[in-house]
Amino acid sequence: MVSSPLSATAGLPAQARGGASADALIEELHRLQERRGWLDRDALRQVAAQLRLPLSHVVGVASFYHLFLLQKPTAHRCAVCLGTACFVRGALQLAEQLSERLGVTLDDPQGDGLWSLQRVGCLGACGQAPVLVVDARLLTRLPLSRDELPLLEQRLDTAGLPRAGANGLPPDLACQRPRPEQRP
Amino acid sequence: MIALPPRSVPQLRCCQASGCRSAGGETLLRGLQDASRESSGAIEVKGVGCLRLCGRGPLVAWDGPAGTALFGDLKPEQAGDLVKLASAAPPHPESGPEGQKAGNRNGEELDAMKGAALAALNAQRLDLLQPFFALQTPLVLENCGLIDPDAIEEALAAGAYSQLKRCLQELTPEQVRAEVRRSGLRGRGGAGYPTGLTWDTVALQAPGDRYVVCNADEGDPGAFMNRSVLEGDPHRLLEGLAIAAYAIGATRGYIYVRAEYPLAIARMRRALAQARERGLFGGGPGVGSFRFDLDVRVGAGAYVCGEETALLASIQGRRGCPRPRPPFPAQAGLWGAPTLINNVETLATVPVILRLGAEAYAAIGSPTSPGTKVFALSGAVRHTGLVEVPLGTSLRTIVETIGGGALDQRGAPGGGALKAVQTGGPSGGCIPAAQLETPVDYESLRALGAMMGSGGMVVIDAGTPMPLLARHFMAFSISESCGKCVPCRAGTVQLAALLDRFLEHRAETADLQRLEELCAMVRDTSLCGLGQAAPSPVLSTLRWFRQEYEAGVAVR
Numbered sequence: 001m002v003s004s005p006l007s008a009t010a011g012l013p014a015q016a017r018g019g020a021s022a023d024a025l026i027e028e029l030h031r032l033q034e035r036r037g038w039l040d041r042d043a044l045r046q047v048a049a050q051l052r053l054p055l056s057h058v059v060g061v062a063s064f065y066h067l068f069l070l071q072k073p074t075a076h077r078c079a080v081c082l083g084t085a086c087f088v089r090g091a092l093q094l095a096e097q098l099s100e101r102l103g104v105t106l107d108d109p110q111g112d113g114l115w116s117l118q119r120v121g122c123l124g125a126c127g128q129a130p131v132l133v134v135d136a137r138l139l140t141r142l143p144l145s146r147d148e149l150p151l152l153e154q155r156l157d158t159a160g161l162p163r164a165g166a167n168g169l170p171p172d173l174a175c176q177r178p179r180p181e182q183r184p
Numbered sequence: 185m186i187a188l189p190p191r192s193v194p195q196l197r198c199c200q201a202s203g204c205r206s207a208g209g210e211t212l213l214r215g216l217q218d219a220s221r222e223s224s225g226a227i228e229v230k231g232v233g234c235l236r237l238c239g240r241g242p243l244v245a246w247d248g249p250a251g252t253a254l255f256g257d258l259k260p261e262q263a264g265d266l267v268k269l270a271s272a273a274p275p276h277p278e279s280g281p282e283g284q285k286a287g288n289r290n291g292e293e294l295d296a297m298k299g300a301a302l303a304a305l306n307a308q309r310l311d312l313l314q315p316f317f318a319l320q321t322p323l324v325l326e327n328c329g330l331i332d333p334d335a336i337e338e339a340l341a342a343g344a345y346s347q348l349k350r351c352l353q354e355l356t357p358e359q360v361r362a363e364v365r366r367s368g369l370r371g372r373g374g375a376g377y378p379t380g381l382t383w384d385t386v387a388l389q390a391p392g393d394r395y396v397v398c399n400a401d402e403g404d405p406g407a408f409m410n411r412s413v414l415e416g417d418p419h420r421l422l423e424g425l426a427i428a429a430y431a432i433g434a435t436r437g438y439i440y441v442r443a444e445y446p447l448a449i450a451r452m453r454r455a456l457a458q459a460r461e462r463g464l465f466g467g468g469p470g471v472g473s474f475r476f477d478l479d480v481r482v483g484a485g486a487y488v489c490g491e492e493t494a495l496l497a498s499i500q501g502r503r504g505c506p507r508p509r510p511p512f513p514a515q516a517g518l519w520g521a522p523t524l525i526n527n528v529e530t531l532a533t534v535p536v537i538l539r540l541g542a543e544a545y546a547a548i549g550s551p552t553s554p555g556t557k558v559f560a561l562s563g564a565v566r567h568t569g570l571v572e573v574p575l576g577t578s579l580r581t582i583v584e585t586i587g588g589g590a591l592d593q594r595g596a597p598g599g600g601a602l603k604a605v606q607t608g609g610p611s612g613g614c615i616p617a618a619q620l621e622t623p624v625d626y627e628s629l630r631a632l633g634a635m636m637g638s639g640g641m642v643v644i645d646a647g648t649p650m651p652l653l654a655r656h657f658m659a660f661s662i663s664e665s666c667g668k669c670v671p672c673r674a675g676t677v678q679l680a681a682l683l684d685r686f687l688e689h690r691a692e693t694a695d696l697q698r699l700e701e702l703c704a705m706v707r708d709t710s711l712c713g714l715g716q717a718a719p720s721p722v723l724s725t726l727r728w729f730r731q732e733y734e735a736g737v738a739v740r
Binding site: 021022023024025026027029030060061064065066067068082083084085087088089092120121122123124125126127128129131138140141 | 202203206207238239241402403404405406407408411443444445481482483484485486487498499500501502503504505560562563564568569570606609640642643644645648653656657660663664666
């Protein structure tokens with residue numbers, strides 16, 4: 001049989017390593033993050049010890065996947081969908097508007113300390129594009145045309161999104177231009 | 185297709201797919217359940233999978249004595265009215281078995297009812313005879329929207345696991361594989377490799393352990409077909425997986441679902457527990473020595489994990505980096521053992537093939553691409569949602585007849601004019617409006633520089649500049665590149681920088697050639713499908729909309 005070039009450690013059956021198996025690493029990280037909100041170094045060390053894996057391996061895996069947070073997230077988060085369907089329906093403009101409104105830079109995980117704005121690839125709600133997530137609540141079919149601006153602002157107000165300056169930070173933070181690869 | 189024959193006890197089916205739930209469907213269902221408890225008339229209320237027309241959600245189907253009526257854009261506060269309407273309507277003595285005809289008669293009864301609330305509901309009725317519903321051929325989605333995905337009894341009553349039982353009792357693994365081979369089924373994940381051949385390759389490896397893996401890491405932006413199967417009819421997928429396991433001699437399987445689909449994960453896990461409890465995966469009487477079990481594994485937000493070798497690495501708890509092939513997973517996959525990897529839709533099709541018979545299934549669709557395919561129609565199109573049609577259906581039928589044509593986006597320049605259809609996500613391409621007569625099958629789309637992909641279909645209107653769209657996909661590829669091979673890691677960044685020159689009108693004439701050369705290099709030398717396909721959106725828009733790039737060349 002041909003042996004997979006990457007299966008040196010994984011070739012061992014789970015029981016041979018004792019305790020939980022190494023292939024449970026991602027599940028374990030999900031569980032911890034759910035409990036603690038994010039993954040600090042201690043949490044990663046704990047997982048490494050528990051699964052008998054080198055810390056380097058655990059950090060390597062945790063840092064590979066987008067959903068694992070290795071920095072403390074802001075208390076409130078807003079994610080704007082830039083999937084293709086949302087993009088075609090004007091999500092790029094929505095992202096700019098949000099960045100201005102919140103006074104934070106797109107994809108800066110620290111935001112203004114309270115709110116951050118990130119973009120996501122696709123939320124799978126393409127039928128209701130354009131969509132947005134505010135603190136785990138999905139807002140769908142957002143009105144984006146110019147004459148509907150008050151309507152949009154109203155929906156964002158209802159969702160609890162603050163307007164820049166409301167928490168004492170200058171809105172011009174939003175004017176920092178992101179690096180090319182960060183720009184949508 | 186989502187209509188049911190007339191029934192004496194009325195029933196309300198409330199769409200509980202992620203899309204409708206987020207648009208208020210979850211609250212609506214609770215409201216319907218509360219109102220039905222207080223109602224004097226007998227009425228049943230249940231949550232179901234996707235009812236297709238996602239753009240008009242939340243949707244509720246009412247099955248009454250006169251057939252089925254569908255309502256859209258419902259507000260949670262309309263729950264009471266809906267229950268009142270559904271439970272009060274008198275039985276129609278003449279209603280025939282054809283639900284659609286009956287539905288029309290039902291409309292007259294609705295009209296006769298008084299009250300502003302009822303008039304509002306009436307205005308929210310959707311025509312089930314419109315092409316969006318009438319032109320669909322539901323096979324994979326045949327039970328989606330009809331049954332409660334959390335109730336295994338309903339799935340069983342609709343025929344789930346009957347083909348698995350038949351395989352175990354009447355067919356040898358070789359016969360099952362032969363049936364799949366003769367059906368001509370091709371992988372629905374994008375590449376279109378004949379499924380029967382993959383199954384044979386795995387089955388014919390040296391004796392030993394085998395695994396079967398379902399790729400449910402639906403990451404393409406604009407794709408939500410697999411999610412609908414997972415959320416709407418999870419038992420169909422479990423049956424397909426178990427049949428595949430029997431056919432190739434696997435005893436263990438995995439379903440790898442992306443973490444962005446929490447509802448799909450929860451429903452899948454519940455379905456799995458129910459199936460295990462009933463001993464459907466072997467161990468029961470009359471099924472010989474077949475024993476099978478599987479786990480649901482959850483991703484963590486990495487598009488590249490849709491690539492098969494990366495997916496296997498992720499299931500084993502590692503970074504989702506692809507590795508060179510050969511050896512192919514069919515030879516050496518999970519823990520070095522031969523592993524079958526199939527997409528959700530591929531496996532969900534298997535029970536249908538066995539039920540209809542290979543020849544009958546192969547007769548649907550086109551000769552080189554038999555069967556049906558589910559597409560997720562979205563973007564600048566009037567009717568957005570889930571569409572299942574025979575392969576070989578023309579793009580025009582899908583986009584203009586079923587989808588209702590380009591959406592008139594208020595205030596958007598160029599809105600209302602269909603410019604192109606994007607298929608295959610970041611790995612696919614754009615098909616210009618002039619080529620809409622193209623039949624949708626694997627070869628025709630590839631000939632146009634696009635690809636079938638997993639089934640995402642995004643309609644682009646004249647308001648979207650093509651270089652900007654290509655840049656958008658390149659940003660996606662940059663962010664999702666695993667970083668293992670240089671052409672993909674660095675090439676995509678350079679491609680984005682080149683595209684920026686066109687977008688900012690500072691490109692030179694020579695940049696067009698540079699763009700093409702770099703695209704070819706990244707395509708030809710990247711390690712895995714992600715990198716190899718990353719230039720496709722650029723190449724296809726360059727091919728069909730070159731003048732838009734030329735317009736980005738600086739005037740000196």
